[in-house]
Structure formats: C-alpha cells, structure tokens
Amino acid sequence: EIVLTQSPATLSLSPGERATLSCRASQSISNFLAWYQQKPGQAPRLLIYDASNRATGIPARFSGSGSGTDFTLTISSLEPEDFAVYYCQQRSNWPLTFGGGTKVEIK
Amino acid sequence: QVHLVQSGAEMKKPGASVKISCKTSGYTFTDYFIHWVRQAPGQGLEWMGWINPYNGDTKYAQTFQARVTMTRETSDRTVYMEVDTLRNDDTAVFYCAKEGRGYSLANWGQGTLVTVSS
Numbered sequence: 332e333i334v335l336t337q338s339p340a341t342l343s344l345s346p347g348e349r350a351t352l353s354c355r356a357s358q359s360i361s362n363f364l365a366w367y368q369q370k371p372g373q374a375p376r377l378l379i380y381d382a383s384n385r386a387t388g389i390p391a392r393f394s395g396s397g398s399g400t401d402f403t404l405t406i407s408s409l410e411p412e413d414f415a416v417y418y419c420q421q422r423s424n425w426p427l428t429f430g431g432g433t434k435v436e437i438k
Numbered sequence: 439q440v441h442l443v444q445s446g447a448e449m450k451k452p453g454a455s456v457k458i459s460c461k462t463s464g465y466t467f468t469d470y471f472i473h474w475v476r477q478a479p480g481q482g483l484e485w486m487g488w489i490n491p492y493n494g495d496t497k498y499a500q501t502f503q504a505r506v507t508m509t510r511e512t513s514d515r516t517v518y519m520e521v522d523t524l525r526n527d528d529t530a531v532f533y534c535a536k537e538g539r540g541y542s543l544a545n546w547g548q549g550t551l552v553t554v555s556s
Contacts, residue, residue, distance in 0.1 A: 375535075429482055
C-alpha cells in the first residue's frame with residue numbers, strides 16, 4: 332500500500348498570504364495524484380487531478396505541481412473561504428490512499 | 439449537472455448491518471465508477487472500494503473485503519453499499535463519489551452518518 336505523508340499538519344496563515352502544502356509518497360506514483368478541499372460538515376471537493384490539472388470551476392489561485400514522490404499544492408493568495416483541510420490522494424496503485432490532511436487555519 | 443444524493447443518517451447496534459444508497463443524476467450512469475469513502479469522526483478519508491455500474495464489477499479495500507458489498511440498480515441510477523457486522527468503530531460518515539478525469543473522485547454525495555452504539 333502506498334503511504335502518503337502530508338506536511339505540515341497545520342498551517343497558520345493570514346488572508347492574502349501564500350500557502351504551500353506538501354504531499355510525499357512512499358514510492359513513485361508518476362503524476363497520479365489528486366488534491367481535495369474539505370470544510371467542516373461538508374463532503375470533500377476535488378481541486379486538482381493528475382498532479383497539476385485544475386478541476387472544473389476551481390479558481391486559478393490553486394495550483395499543483397510535482398511528480399514521482401513529491402507533490403505540492405499552492406494557494407497563491409488565501410481567500411477567507413480557503414481555510415479548510417486539504418487531502419492528497421493517489422491512484423497509482425490499489426488501494427487508493429489518502430494523506431492524513433493539512434489544516435489551513437486563520438492566523 | 440451531476441448530483442449524488444445519499445440516504446439519511448442511521449443508528450445501528452453492534453453486529454447489525456446497514457445499507458446506504460447513492461442516487462445519481464446528470465450523467466450517463468454506466469460510464470463512470472462509483473467509489474465509497476469512510477471518514478470517522480475527526481479523522482481522515484479512507485477508501486473502501488468501487489463498483490462499475492456498467493457490469494456490477496467491484497473492487498474492495500482489503501480492510502473491508504469481508505464485510506462490505508456494493509451493488510447497483512441500473513434502472514434507478516442508484517448504487518448501494520452494505521456493511522455487515524457493524525462495530526462501534528464503524529461510526530463514521532460514508533461518502534459515495536463519482537470517478538472523474540484522471541480517476542479522481544470528481545463529484546461527491548453529501549455523506550451518510552452511521553452511528554453504531556449499543
């Protein structure tokens with residue numbers, strides 16, 4: 332099973348700041364990585380698929396990069412609605428696995 | 439647009455079973471796999487398996503292999519997931535999700551809370 336490790340666990344930032352979230356895979360997964368945002372009481376929402384492709388309707392301030400084992404989700408300038416938990420997920424091997432999440436909180 | 443609407447919250451006793459439905463609309467039902475994901479209170483996301491609505495094929499995570507059954511009713515565009523022999527630590531929100539580009543989970547149901555308690 333491929334293990335995804337997200338860091339940091341918590342990121343404390345102010346609106347307007349840049350957020351950089353990391354996801355590291357226990358083995359190479361090519362670019363088979365997605366990112367999701369989850370707000371309290373809501374289902375996850377797909378942000379990025381195949382490491383760098385924005386899903387439909389996702390603002391341009393969200394970008395993904397990386398391949399192999401190291402991936403990054405960047406939010407260029409945090410909006411109030413961006414404070415949430417973010418998960419990465421790989422689909423290179425079964426079972427699909429998720430990272431443990433990074434909480435982006437208001438500083 | 440795509441919608442996935444799940445059945446309502448359930449309360450079950452340990453050892454019981456629960457069957458959750460996920461009714462879909464807005465796309466060709468048989469063209470996309472449906473996945474199920476579990477989220478325990480305050481915890482992360484855990485993939486349970488998928489069903490291919492076209493032919494009913496399934497694939498389950500090893501953790502759930504023995505206790506989970508996914509089925510579909512094509513005429514009703516609905517997918518079902520049944521979990522047997524519930525335990526207290528099965529208390530969680532269960533989500534169905536439609537596969538999208540890059541085999542991502544592109545569209546999600548609203549979630550179904552299952553509470554297991556004696």
